Amino acid sequence: MNKFAHLFLGVFGLFGASWLAFVAYPYITFAGMQPNKDPNTNAVAPQGNPGTADQGARVYAANGCVYCHSQFVRDKNEGADIDRGWGKRRTVARDYMFDRYVFLGNSRLGGDLTNIGVRQTDPQWFYRLLYDPRSLHPASVMPSFRYLFRTRKISGQSSADALKLSGPAAPPSGYEIVPTEQGRAIVAYLISLKRNYALPEAPEPAE
Amino acid sequence: MNQPAISEAIPPDNLSSDRDNRQSIEHALRAPVLAFLISAVFWLLVSSCFGLLASAQCHRPGSLTILANLPWLTFGRVFSAFQNALVYGWLSSAGIGVAIWLLSRLCNTTYRSSYLLWLSAFTWNTGIGVGILSILGGGGNSRALLDFPFSVAFILMLAFLFFGIWSVLVIWNRQSESVYVSEWYIFAALLCFAWSFTTANILLNQPLSLIGPAPGVSQAAIHAWYERSLFGLWLAPLALAAAYYIIPKALQKPIYSYKLALLGFWGWIGCVAFGGMAAFIGGPFPAWMVTVGIVANVLALAPVLAVAANFHMTTRSATEAGGPSLVLRFVAFGAMMFTFYGFEAATNSLRTISQFTQFTLVILGQNQLFLYGFCSLILFGAIYYLLPRLLNRPIIFKGIAALHFWLSVIGFALLWFDLTIGGLIQGFGLQDAKVSMDAISDLLTPFLTLQAVAALIIFAANVLFAIAVGLILLLPGRVGNRPDVPETSMERTPEVTVA
Amino acid sequence: MSSDPKEDSIGDVPGSQKPLGAADRGLPGGEEALSRESDTPAIGAAPIPAWLIGVIGFGFFWAGAYLFSFGGGFKTDVFDYEPKFGVVGGAQVAADPKAVGKALFSANCITCHQANGEGVPGQYPPLAGSEVVLGPALNHTIAILLKGLQGPVTVKGQAFNNSMQAWEDQYSDQQLASILTYERSDWGNNAGPVTADMVKQVREQVKDRKEQWTWAELLKIPPKDLAAPAGGGSPPPGQPKPASPGQQNQSAPPAPAQPPAPAQPPAKG
Numbered sequence: 001m002n003k004f005a006h007l008f009l010g011v012f013g014l015f016g017a018s019w020l021a022f023v024a025y026p027y028i029t030f031a032g033m034q035p036n037k038d039p040n041t042n043a044v045a046p047q048g049n050p051g052t053a054d055q056g057a058r059v060y061a062a063n064g065c066v067y068c069h070s071q072f073v074r075d076k077n078e079g080a081d082i083d084r085g086w087g088k089r090r091t092v093a094r095d096y097m098f099d100r101y102v103f104l105g106n107s108r109l110g111g112d113l114t115n116i117g118v119r120q121t122d123p124q125w126f127y128r129l130l131y132d133p134r135s136l137h138p139a140s141v142m143p144s145f146r147y148l149f150r151t152r153k154i155s156g157q158s159s160a161d162a163l164k165l166s167g168p169a170a171p172p173s174g175y176e177i178v179p180t181e182q183g184r185a186i187v188a189y190l191i192s193l194k195r196n197y198a199l200p201e202a203p204e205p206a207e
Numbered sequence: 208m209n210q211p212a213i214s215e216a217i218p219p220d221n222l223s224s225d226r227d228n229r230q231s232i233e234h235a236l237r238a239p240v241l242a243f244l245i246s247a248v249f250w251l252l253v254s255s256c257f258g259l260l261a262s263a264q265c266h267r268p269g270s271l272t273i274l275a276n277l278p279w280l281t282f283g284r285v286f287s288a289f290q291n292a293l294v295y296g297w298l299s300s301a302g303i304g305v306a307i308w309l310l311s312r313l314c315n316t317t318y319r320s321s322y323l324l325w326l327s328a329f330t331w332n333t334g335i336g337v338g339i340l341s342i343l344g345g346g347g348n349s350r351a352l353l354d355f356p357f358s359v360a361f362i363l364m365l366a367f368l369f370f371g372i373w374s375v376l377v378i379w380n381r382q383s384e385s386v387y388v389s390e391w392y393i394f395a396a397l398l399c400f401a402w403s404f405t406t407a408n409i410l411l412n413q414p415l416s417l418i419g420p421a422p423g424v425s426q427a428a429i430h431a432w433y434e435r436s437l438f439g440l441w442l443a444p445l446a447l448a449a450a451y452y453i454i455p456k457a458l459q460k461p462i463y464s465y466k467l468a469l470l471g472f473w474g475w476i477g478c479v480a481f482g483g484m485a486a487f488i489g490g491p492f493p494a495w496m497v498t499v500g501i502v503a504n505v506l507a508l509a510p511v512l513a514v515a516a517n518f519h520m521t522t523r524s525a526t527e528a529g530g531p532s533l534v535l536r537f538v539a540f541g542a543m544m545f546t547f548y549g550f551e552a553a554t555n556s557l558r559t560i561s562q563f564t565q566f567t568l569v570i571l572g573q574n575q576l577f578l579y580g581f582c583s584l585i586l587f588g589a590i591y592y593l594l595p596r597l598l599n600r601p602i603i604f605k606g607i608a609a610l611h612f613w614l615s616v617i618g619f620a621l622l623w624f625d626l627t628i629g630g631l632i633q634g635f636g637l638q639d640a641k642v643s644m645d646a647i648s649d650l651l652t653p654f655l656t657l658q659a660v661a662a663l664i665i666f667a668a669n670v671l672f673a674i675a676v677g678l679i680l681l682l683p684g685r686v687g688n689r690p691d692v693p694e695t696s697m698e699r700t701p702e703v704t705v706a
Numbered sequence: 707m708s709s710d711p712k713e714d715s716i717g718d719v720p721g722s723q724k725p726l727g728a729a730d731r732g733l734p735g736g737e738e739a740l741s742r743e744s745d746t747p748a749i750g751a752a753p754i755p756a757w758l759i760g761v762i763g764f765g766f767f768w769a770g771a772y773l774f775s776f777g778g779g780f781k782t783d784v785f786d787y788e789p790k791f792g793v794v795g796g797a798q799v800a801a802d803p804k805a806v807g808k809a810l811f812s813a814n815c816i817t818c819h820q821a822n823g824e825g826v827p828g829q830y831p832p833l834a835g836s837e838v839v840l841g842p843a844l845n846h847t848i849a850i851l852l853k854g855l856q857g858p859v860t861v862k863g864q865a866f867n868n869s870m871q872a873w874e875d876q877y878s879d880q881q882l883a884s885i886l887t888y889e890r891s892d893w894g895n896n897a898g899p900v901t902a903d904m905v906k907q908v909r910e911q912v913k914d915r916k917e918q919w920t921w922a923e924l925l926k927i928p929p930k931d932l933a934a935p936a937g938g939g940s941p942p943p944g945q946p947k948p949a950s951p952g953q954q955n956q957s958a959p960p961a962p963a964q965p966p967a968p969a970q971p972p973a974k975g
Contacts, residue, residue, distance in 0.1 A: 003386045004378055004394065011395045011476055015402065015440070018480035021499065022432040023406060026425035026492075029782055033423065040806040040881065041813065061349040064283020070566055074489030075786060079562060081489075083640035091491045092785050097423040103349055104427045106486050108566035108637060109265075109651075111644050134268075139648035141268050141655065143282045144275035201783050229745060312745045387746045452747060461748035470754060494778030494787050502769045509762045516755060558776075558787070 033097045036199050045197035048098035056189025057101045059148075059182045068142065070105035070112045071193070076205045085119070086112045087195060092202045095195045110142055117194040126187040127163050127179055135169065148183035151175050228382070231319065232311045237597050239324035243304030244590055245680070246332045248673050250296025251583075253339070255666040257289035262659035279343040287354045288342050293578060294352055294437070295363070296335050301586040302445030303331070303370060306393045308593055309452055310374060313390050314381035323376075327369035334362035348412055350430050352437060360408040367404070371397055388451045388468045392444035395476055399440035407433035424491050431483035431500075438577055439479030439507075443545070446582045447514065449589040450542050454521060457535045457592075463520035467513045474510030478503045485556040488565060504556035511549030518542050533608055537588030540616065544580035551576060563634035568654070572626030579665070580619050587615070587672060594679050604678055611671040618664030625661055629654025803899065807888025810881055818870070823893040829868060831861040834893035839886075843929030844900065848908040851882055854918035872918060879905040904932040 035044050060066075073087035081087060091114055096102050120126065128135060131149055133142035149163070154176050161184070162176040171177050179187065198204070264282045278284070307324060310316075338359035341347070347354040355363070374397055410421045410429055421429055455462050462468060484492065484500030522539065551573050555564045564570060591608060595601055602608060629651055636647040778784030812821065819825050823834035833839050838847055838861060854872035858865060873882065879902040886905075890897040912927075 007386070007391055007394055008398065010473065011398050014473075014477045015399050015436075015480050018432065018436075019402070019406070021481065022483065022496070023410070023425075023429050026428040026496070027410070027421050030425045031422045040884070041809045042881075043809070043813070062284075062345040062347055063278075063281055064287050064347060064349055066349040067283055067286050067351070072487075072490050077786070077788060078489035078558065079565070080638050080640040090489070090785065093424045093491050093493070095491060099423060100420065101349070102424055102426040104424070104487065104490060106351075106566060106570060108633075109648075137645050137648065139645055139652065141265050141648065141651075143264060143268055145281065146275040147278040147281075201785060315745060383746060385746060388749070455747035461750045463750050464752035464754070465749045466754050467752070467758075468749065470758075491785070493780075493782050494776060494784050495773075495780040498773055498777045498787065502772055506765050506769055509758070509765055512758055512761065513754070516758065520752070 030093055030097065033094055035097065036094065036197075038198065043197070045199070046095060046098060046195070052185050052188040053192040054100055054189075056185035056187070056192075057099070057103075059186040060103065060189060061101055063145070063186075066103040066105045066107075068107055068109040069103075070108050071102075071114050072104050073112065073114050073195075081112060082205060084112075087115045089199075089202045089204045091195055092199060094199055094201070110140070113190065113193055115193065115195055117191045118196050121191065123161060123187050123191065124164065126190055127161065127183065128165075130179075130183065130186070131163055131165075131177065132169055145183075147180075148186065149177050149179050151177050228315055228317065229312060232316065233597070235319045235321055236308055236311055236324075239321045239328055240304045240308050240593070240597060242325070242328040243300050243307065243331075244593070245676070246328065247297050247300035247304060247586075248590075248676050250292050250300060250335065251669050252673055254289050254292035254297055255662075255669045257285050257292060259659070259662045259666045261286045261289050262655070262662040265655040266659040278345060283349075284343050284345070284347060287347050287349075287351075288339050290352060291342065291354055292335070292339055294442070295338070295355075298442050298445075298578065298582050298586065300331065300335075301590060302396075302442065302582075303327075305449050305586065305589045305593065306396070306445055307370075307373075308597075309389050309448055310377055310393055313383065313387050313452075314377055315383040316377045316380045317382060318373075318376045318380040323369045323373040327366045327373065330362055330366035330369065334359050334366060337362065350411065352434055353407055353411060353430060355412075357408060357412045357414055360404070360412060364401075364405060364408070367401060371401060388462070388472065389448035391472050392448040392451070395472075396441050396444040396448075399436055399444075399480070403433050403436040403440070427487065427490070428484065428492065428496065431486055432480070433483075434486075435483035436480050438574075439475070439482070442578070442582050443475070443479075446541065446585040447545070450518070450538050450585050453534060453538050453589060453592050454518060454542070457532060457538075458522060460521060460524075463517050467517040471510045471513035471517060474513065475507065478507035478510065482507060482552070482556070485561070486565075486570070488556075488558055488561045501556045501558065505553045508549055508553050511546055515542070515546040533602070533605065533612065534588045534592045536612055537584050537591065541581050541583075541585035541588065544576060544584065548573070548577050548581055562638055563631060565634070566637060567630035567633040568626040568651075568658075569630030569634065572623050572630060575619070575626065576623055579615075580623065584615065584619075587611070590676065594676065598679065600679055602675070602679055603682065604675065607671055607675045607678070611668050611675060614664055614668035614671060618661050618668055621664065622658065622661035625654055625657040629658075803884040803887045804891055806881070807884035807886070808892070810877070810885050811888055814873075814876075815885065823889070823895075827864065829866070831859065831864070831866045833889050834895060836861050839889050840895055840897045841929075842931035844904065844932040845908050845911070845930040846924055846927065847886065848882070848900070848905055848932075849912050849924060849927065850919060851886065852905075852909055852912060853915055855921070855924070856918045857920040857922075859921045869918065874909065878902075879909065900932075907932065 035046055037044050072091045073081045073089070075090040076082050082089070095114075125136075127149070129142075130145045132144055133140045134144075151171050152175065154162075154174055158176045159178050162178050165171070165177065260280070261282060264285065268282070275281075311318075334355075338355035341356050341359060342354050346356045348356070353360075374393075378394075407429055410418065411426055412420075420426060451462065451468070481503035482500050484490075484496045485504050486500075488497055488501070490497065518539075554560050555569065555573060591602065632650050632654070633647055636642040636650060776787040778787070818830040819833050820830075823832060825832040831838070838850070841847070850870070852872060852874040854870045856869040858867045860866070877885070882905045883900045883902045886900040889895065890900065
């Protein structure tokens with residue numbers, strides 16, 4: 001039993017050290033973060049995204065989007081993210097301080113989504129992408145999320161967020177394709193993904 | 208030569224009380240260990256199906272439009288189900304089954320009751336089943352290997368608690384003086400998995416917001432810590448414990464060096480838990496966290512080399528007549544993959560290299576190297592070792608098992624090379640801002656197709672494994688239809704249950 | 707007979723058919739006895755090979771150097787692995803006053819004066835092309851921003867009668883200066899920038915005023931073009947100073963501080 005006691009102490013100590021470094025320390029440090037106040041403009045950044053955006057994050061989680069998309073921008077030294085236009089600066093810890101779900105991800109079969117809300121502001125583009133990714137990116141392996149939409153009869157005039165499709169993908173005449181609640185939520189979440197404010201700890205790199 | 212295929216209960220000549228003990232351990236453990244091992248094989252088939260489906264979806268997402276309307280078969284959910292069934296269903300269950308047997312035998316314990324094990328097996332499998340279904344139903348968390356909703360994680364924690372209590376009782380009632388290497392690894396695995404699984408789920412997944420969710424990017428830090436602990440301090444120790452037991456037993460030779468075993472164990476425990484953050488090079492974390500991760504992964508090469516040297520020197524001078532046996536083939540290949548994995552993990556952590564491997568299929572290949580090449584193969588060997596001993600039956604139709612070995616190795620090698628080469632191409636593309644994501648997708652297409660082929664081969668291999676296991680279970684004592692394999696070579700007598 | 711019966715005889719490759727005799731049935735042979743006594747496999751006592759010790763030593767050395775170089779000093783706010791010399795933790799880059807001014811303008815001023823600086827006819831005066839913004843009486847402009855304005859006023863020939871709040875408590879001198887710099891440089895306006903010092907001067911001069919200006923009261927303050935290159939020194943408060951070329955009402959002793967009189971070359975003769 002004595003040997004097991006030694007074993008326990010050793011494993012506990014070593015594993016405990018890693019727990020302290022990577023669980024306790026980040027938890028405590030990042031819990032105390034405050035948003036940044038720009039001294040020139042008094043603007044506060046980042047700001048939280050309550051409401052639909054949070055529901056959308058839930059839909060993002062449920063459908064495993066993180067297995068192909070990342071959500072952090074690396075510095076110029078570490079990668080070509082900034083050159084690709086995925087952000088003007090790297091992301092730092094404060095960028096995620098109000099996020100209920102943090103989907104950093106470690107796979108880029110698809111593009112990085114940190115600032116997708118800056119690059120694309122039109123919900124129609126997102127609806128189109130989710131409905132049929134290969135209409136926008138022919139070689140993409142992104143699945144079609146048709147179940148985030150439904151086809152329904154047009155009553156009166158067509159809805160504001162009906163998809164504008166043509167050709168074989170278009171619905172039969174008299175019908176329109178509209179996003180479901182989940183579809184709207186995830187697009188609201190994606191449009192809210194912007195980190196285009198300045199933070200002192202992440203200066204924009206010189207061109 | 209004319210001995211019966213199944214040995215009768217011939218009372219041996221000199222039976223020590225130790226032997227009595229071991230025989231009664233064998234008897235008490237038979238059913239619960241079988242429960243874990245058989246359910247593990249079931250989950251292996253389930254995960255292979257999901258893996259095949261996921262690779263097919265990557266290969267031709269457009270042609271499978273029928274799936275586009277089925278939310279429970281979308282790639283994100285299928286891939287998550289594949290990973291979770293593989294790790295928690297197949298690897299963990301098989302590992303627990305093997306650990307139960309090893310722990311009882313090595314401790315030479317007097318504890319006999321198996322109610323806790325039955326409870327554990329039942330609860331564990333229920334949890335995994337409910338978990339997979341809820342992932343497919345949209346309840347996942349999009350955190351790799353922490354996808355189960357908290358209620359399911361709670362069920363798994365309960366199952367593990369039963370298993371943990373049983374283990375403590377076994378250790379408490381131990382009779383053997385020394386503590387063998389395998390016991391160190393199993394003990395460390397129990398402690399670290401219980402701690403990391405509980406912490407990660409409470410801080411990240413629990414819905415009550417008691418002390419979770421963890422703020423901001425600490426979620427990702429805790430997740431990375433958990434993933435590395437799951438691989439390095441739960442799965443790897445179980446596989447290494449099996450290897451440390453089977454290799455000397457199969458070769459009838461002692462393990463080469465106690466000191467190397469010590470170094471291999473403590474070095475691994477000390478390094479591996481710190482290495483999680485290397486996945487987030489360039490990520491939104493203070494520089495020191497990622498740097499510590501890189502350093503830990505590189506330093507972990509030392510214990511990996513220690514274990515490799517130990518196994519190599521143990522097997523070096525041992526020659527088995529007729530070439531390595533079936534079990535040893537699996538275990539030795541798996542142990543070599545462990546060394547290989549240590550090198551790949553260290554290399555991919557260095558920032559110069561990670562520029563081209565981060566976010567790519569190379570990481571997927573690295574994970575498959577660990578999960579399949581290392582852990583799965585060793586556990587295949589362990590199951591082939593255990594089942595005849597538990598059931599007192601031979602492996603018949605050994606050709607199936609041999610075919611299983613070759614298909615596993617070929618399928619896995621194809622998968623790893625495909626993912627690594629494709630991943631490097633993807634990585635070079637990602638690093639060049641002039642190459643669009645569309646162009647990268649184009650380049651990757653043949654590799655994703657090949658990945659589906661590899662998944663098919665691995666699926667076939669696993670089906671063969673299930674058939675081989677099924678034959679051992681269901682057809683006792685039947686003579687194989689291969690006349691050149693004498694029954695006697697598969698003979699086992701009660702005395703041999705000792706070792 | 708083999709003296710070490712293969713434990714794993716189950717895994718025999720077909721072809722190695724040795725009938726198992728008594729010894730092979732597990733009864734004691736040499737090593738078998740050891741493992742029969744206890745289930746535990748044996749472990750040898752070989753030392754750690756020297757090469758491995760060398761690898762470990764080198765590893766520790768490398769690890770120390772790596773942590774020192776790329777660990778960011780273990781600080782929480784250092785995110786770059788290789789921070790540039792002198793820049794640790796990121797320095798605030800000096801912002802372009804026009805950009806800052808535009809941001810501040812967009813936060814509040816556009817509500818009335820609109821993003822295009824045109825105001826709302828009959829309601830809010832325009833700023834584009836406005837003589838109040840562009841005009842030489844810069845101290846008036848700053849005073850309006852500080853204390854607000856109410857009552858009738860004429861801008862660009864149009865009459866307005868509204869109320870503008872005081873902004874002196876909302877914004878610092880630098881911020882007000884950037885707003886005015888922006889206003890004077892956008893929408894076709896092209897006047898010089900305003901500095902925080904100018905705002906500070908005016909703030910000091912009008913600090914006793916408690917209410918919004920009316921236009922008539924404002925005009926009582928002698929207009930001063932704070933942006934003019936000459937005559938930039940601060941005069942004692944209240945004293946008229948011939949800053950504007952339109953107000954030369956005294957004889958002009960040839961003081962060097964005076965704005966140059968319309969060109970008359972010094973008489974040579």
